[in-house]
Amino acid sequence: MTTAMEIKQVLLVDDDLNIRTLAQMGLEGLTDWKVELASSGAEALSKAAEIKPDLIILDVMMPGMDGPTTLGELKKVESLNDIPVIFMTAKAQTHEVELYQKMGAKGIITKPFDPMSLPDDIQGILSKS
C-alpha cells in the first residue's frame, strides 16, 4: 500500500527509443509521476544513484549489461537496493518469472504492453507485493 502510493519519480530503462517514448507517454500522461530515461544498464546504475527514483522499470534484453545483471548490480549498492524494480520483457515464461522474483524484482510487465493501461498494471504489481 505505502510504496504504491508514494511514487514521484520513475526510472525507465530500455535500449529501444520507441519503447522509451511510448512508455513515458503513457506514464506521464496518465499519472503525476516524473519519468527519467536510461538506454542501458550502465546508464541506469549511474542515473539511479543520482536521482534515487521510487521505482525502476527495467528491460530484460539489452545489449551489454542486461536487465538481470543490472538488477544484481543495484542490489549490491546499499543506497539503491531498496528501490522496487519491475522487469519488462517479451519473454515471460513461468520459470523466468520465478527467477526474476527470487532476484528481488517486484514483478513483470510483458511486451507488447498497452501504454494506456501501463500505470494501472504497475500499481497492480506494487500493491500485490
Added chain:
Amino acid sequence: MMTEQETYILVIDDDKNFRDLVGDLLRSRGYEVVLTRSAKEATATLEAKRPALAIVDYRLPETDGMTWISNVREQNLNFPIVLCTGNWCDQKTFNWLRNILRVSLVIQKPIVPELFVHSLENIIPPPAEKSPVPASEIDEPKGFKAQPILDAAQVEESLKQIERMLADEETFPEEAERLKKLKRKIETQNAISKAREAFVKELPEAWKDLTSAVKKARENPKNLLLLQDAMGVAHKVKGTAGSYGFTKVGQFAERVEDFLVTVDPHSDTEQEVVWAEIIRCVTEGNQVITEISRSQSTSAESQKLPAMSCLAVVPEGAYPTELKGAAADANCELDLVGSSVGAIVKFGKNAFDSAIIDLSLDMTSGRFQLARELRQAAKKIIPLCFVADGEKEFTQADIVYGGASVLISGDGTRGNLSEAMQIMTIAGQMRKPRVLCVDDDPLLSSFVESVLSPTGITVRSLNEPIVILDVMHDFQPDLILLDVIMPGLTGYEVCRLLKSHDDWKHVPVIFLTSKSDSQGKRAAFTAGGTDFLSKPVLMDELLSRVKAHLSKTLSEASTRIDPQSKVLTANALLAESEQLINICHQQSQNLAVGIISIVDYDQLDTLHGAFSAEHTVGKLGELLNERLRAEDLRGRISGGEFMIVLPGETTEVLTMIFELFREDWDKMWFPSVRGKEFQTNLAFSTAEFPLEGDNFEKLRDYALRGLRQRSALS
C-alpha cells in the same frame, strides 16, 4: 449556523400518498425532509428554517403552487424549486416558470421513483457520504487494445465538450474529477496516436532489418552469432510493434523468433522446413506492413465520405472518362457495368444508392423494365438517371413514370453527368432517415449534425424540449438523441412523454448523458430509453449507435411505412407532403397529387376469398415503389386508396402517367378461391398545387371529391 439551515428538502403536497412516497424516497437517499400539506404550512416552516430545495405541487388547496412560488421569489428567497404537475405544460407556461419563477425543474406526475430521485440528485447531491463512482466502473475494461489513430477533429471536439462540461457550474465535484481524468486520457491517447503515426514510417525499415538478419543467418547456418542476432531483431520488433498497437506485425515477429529458437546450428536434418516457415512469416509480415503504410497514407488524404454510390449501366467503353470525371466532381462512388443482366447481379450483391441507365441497354423499348428490376433488386426506391440517344422521343410522363429524376439526351458529358449525380443525391436524400437531436447545447447539436449529415442522415436540432410534440409532428424522426440534463426539464420527462404517446412510443430514444455510472444508465432505461451515449460523445460511437438503431427502426418500419403495401402511412404521407409542398412553394413550382383507388376493394375478400384485398394492396404498393421518381411520394390513405405526390408536375402529366399505370396494372392477375384468376380496376383522380389547394388536406379532399363524383357517375 448557515449550513445547518440549508440541509432539508421541503415538500408541499396535499396528497398524503405522494408526500409519504417522496418522503421515504428522499430519506432513503440520506436527505432530511419536511412534509407539508399546504402553502400556508410551508410558509410557516420556511420562516423557521430555510430549505435547500422545495418540491411543490402545482395544485394545492387555497393558495396554489405557482402563487406560493411567486411569493417566495418576491421575498428574494432563491433556493431551487421543483414543480410537480399532472400535465405537460405549454411553452408559454414553461418559459414563465423558468424565467420568472426560476423553477429548476418541472416533473410530471405520476412520478417514477428512480427517475425522480435521479433528477433531484442533479440539482442537489445527496448529503450521505455516498462514495463517488468507483474507478472500476469508469474505466474501460483492461486488456490490450490497439490504439486507433484518432481523428484530430474528433479529439478536439471531445476536449471542447469536456471543457464546456467542466465550466458548467452544475457539474458535481466527482463528475468533474471523472471528466478531468477522461480529458487526460484523451490527451494521452492522442499523443500516443501521433507517436504511432510516426512509428508507421519506421516499420518498413525495421522489417527490412529483420529480413536481412534472417537472410544472413539462413546463409550461414553454422554461425550461432548471426542466428542470435536475428532472434534479437525479431524479439525487438515483436515488443515494439506490438506495443504500438500493430498486433499482427508483432505476432509475425514473435513467430519468426519462436522458429529461430528451434533452429539447431549443429544439426543438418529437417532444418529446411523450419527455414521455410521463417521465410513465410517474414514475407507475410512484410505484406501486412505494406498494407498498413498504404492505408495510412490514403486515410490522410481521403477523409471526405462519398455523397452516394452509383452504378452506371452503360455500353462497354461508352463515355467512361466522362463518367469518372463526373463522379469525382459530384463526390460520388462509381461502379460501371456493361449489361442489364450484369447490373441486376451487381445490385443484388451491393446496395448502390443510385443508378444511371443508358436506355440502349434496356431492350424493352421504352417500358423501362430495367429500372424496375434494379429497384426490385435494391429493395428500395433508388434515384435513377436515364441516358437516351435521342432517336426515340420520350414524354415527360414516360420519364417520370419510368422513375428517372434526370434524363440526359445524347451522350453523357462530364458536366451533365455530374449534374445528374448531384440531382440524384438530393432526390435520394428526400428519403433519408431522420434524427432529432434534443439538447440545450447548440454546439453539441452542430457536432451531431456534422457527424451524421455526411452519412446521409437528416438531423434537426431542438434546443427547447418543451415543444417536442410539435416538432415530432413536423419532422417525424426515426430516432431521437436526447440530452438528460436540460434547463428546467430532464430528458427523462421528455422520454416519458413520448413513450406515453401512441404515435411516438416506437421511436427509439438514445440518451446523451454525462453520468455513465450504473445509476445513470439504469435511469435512462427506466425512462424508456433504448440506449445511451456517454458525454463527451465520440464520433465513431455516435455514428455506430445511431446507425444500429436506425437500421432496426427502418427495417421494422414502425410508424412511417404501411406494413401491407410498403408505402408511407397516411400520417407519414401527410408530414412528408407538407414538406414537399413547402419546397415547391418556395421554388414557385407546381405539384401534382393523384389518388389511385382499387375499385370494389371492400368486396374483394367476399368475392375471391380472404386476403384477396390485401394481396392487391401489396401488388399496388410494389408497383408504386418500382415506378415513379425517388423524390415522388407514395402513400396509402385508407383501405384501397393510395396517393402519389409529384413535385414539379401538373395534372396534365399526371393524367398521362395514369395511362402508363393502367397498362402495367392490367398485366396483374390475382388468385381467387373461385379457381380463376381475377383482375381489378383502378380509379384515378388528381389535384394540383397551387391551383386546387395550398395544403395537403385541401389537395387530398379535392382529389377525393373528384374520385367520388366519377364513381357516382359510373
